[in-house]
Amino acid sequence: MEKEYTLHKYLNGAATAEEIEQLQADPEYASFLKIAETTTSFDTPSFDEKASFKAISEKINQKPKVKKLNPWATVLKIAAVFAVIVGGYLYFNSLGTTVSTSVAEKEHFNLPDGSEVALNANSTIEYHKKKWNDNRTLNLNGEAYFKVSKGNTFTVHTKNGDITVLGTQFNVFTRDSNLKVVCYEGLVSVAYNDTLVRLPAGTSLQIKEGTVITEDRTTAASPSWLANESNFENAILATVLDELKRQYDIEVDAPKAILNKRFSGSFTHNDLDLALELISAPLNLTYTIEKDHVTLYAAQNK
Template sequence: MDLENLLHKWLNGTATPEEVTQLKASPEYASYLEISAATAHLKTPEVASDQNYKAIASQLQPKNNVRKLFPVRNLLKIAAVLAIFVVGYLYVDSLDTTIHSQIAKKETFTLPDSSEVALNANSTITYNKNNWNSQRTLNLQGEAYFKVTKGNTFSVKTPLGTVTVLGTQFNVFSRDKQFNITCYEGLVSVAYNDTLIKLPAGSQLSIENNTLIKHANAFAPFPSWTANESSFENADLAAVLEELERQYPIQLTATFSNANRRFTGSFTHTDLTLALKSICDPLQLAFTIEDERVTIYANKSQ
């Protein structure tokens, strides 16, 4: 047996007496004996296999990174707020634009297509600016003068009828049962009941108490009211006095019978006394002014 195997058996205590005798005869035996004596007190460390397994297993087990989710209830609240905001924005954005002029006040403004509008006192215009370029339609209550830029159809709707143009200048008066349209430039189409009427420049259409009257006279290049003066031709006096109340912040009382009284003339919007004289003198009427109260009565001295 070679020396290496013999040494192995000796260290493990499995060598026979003959093998021990053979080993002692070798020159290396003295060195082996010293090594064996020096290491005899050493012990192999005990391994707590169960504990070590648990420790190692805990290290090897994948860690689940738990993320705290945002509460669903909070998400729903945010979604609700956003929904309300969006709906509110769309609602406000879809609302019509309304321009209203007060008594004794006029308004001028420009539409989204650069068309110009002058709004007489105590009048209202309503339109939608969001779809204006595709549908140039507005609603009018009162009186307005339009300078329309060329483009698609431009329509003015009133309780009494609709005025339609492409690009022109015209005036529309719509109050109670009175409907007047004057064309200053271009061509105007007026729809009244089931009737369609064409008005060229310099012509006027008047509808009063369901009676239609078309004038083909030459008119001024613009409505007189835009220059602070109201003009009338054979107009009902009651309508003239109503216009006076729109141009001045007054409380008007008439103590005379104005049945069948007609007025042809004009009055200014800048001087109440002068305006009253312009109306009353031709009709042999008199008036008094006390603060904002105006009384018109028959002039008994004449």
């Protein structure tokens, strides 16, 4: 223990000459002295606290190195993304074709088999163009008139029921919970709520919330809207005004008290003032127009 203490003093530069001689005389401790003497010749690096702190800060704040990528790898990645986009487009394009009309707009077009379609304002049709000849089925939301070429079964699917024909002319109106089908030529089958109704030419069927409300006959050769006119028979005013808004792209305000008035008549799609006159006069109403906003009043309350 005494020599270990003396060695400790030597390493700290506190040993006397006599104590050093005692250590050198002991072979075990003499080797420690040689190691100590050798290491004293090594240069110990100086430590500058401020400089070290600055270096560490710069290291932390420096921007990460940008790894250079293989240019061909980048090209391949871009090509892969492009392939996915194009493939997705082709896939969805093959699924269906959509034809839509905006408010105050109508569209006439032919289906792949030559069947003619007239699409009323604010309506949409979806069908499979490539599969059409094998499956003549389309989805309708809104109103459309069909002149169907003869062939296999032709089906119009709506959320309120399905209309099936072989070759005929008919009109379908489907909005909200209302469905109205008019057959102008041939025979039409209407399926709803596990019920099937067959409509021969000159007959119509109107369904609201799954219940038949009217079954009428018609002498018209085609729907009036094809001639830019909307026709109504004992319809509530609210229904008439909804159609007016679709054909003219306007806002209409009216007191609730008059919205349940019954209207039989028609209005044109080409002249807003005339259309409002045709609606207002039979119901003893008046109106004002400010830009795209129409307000209706009971005549005595204006």
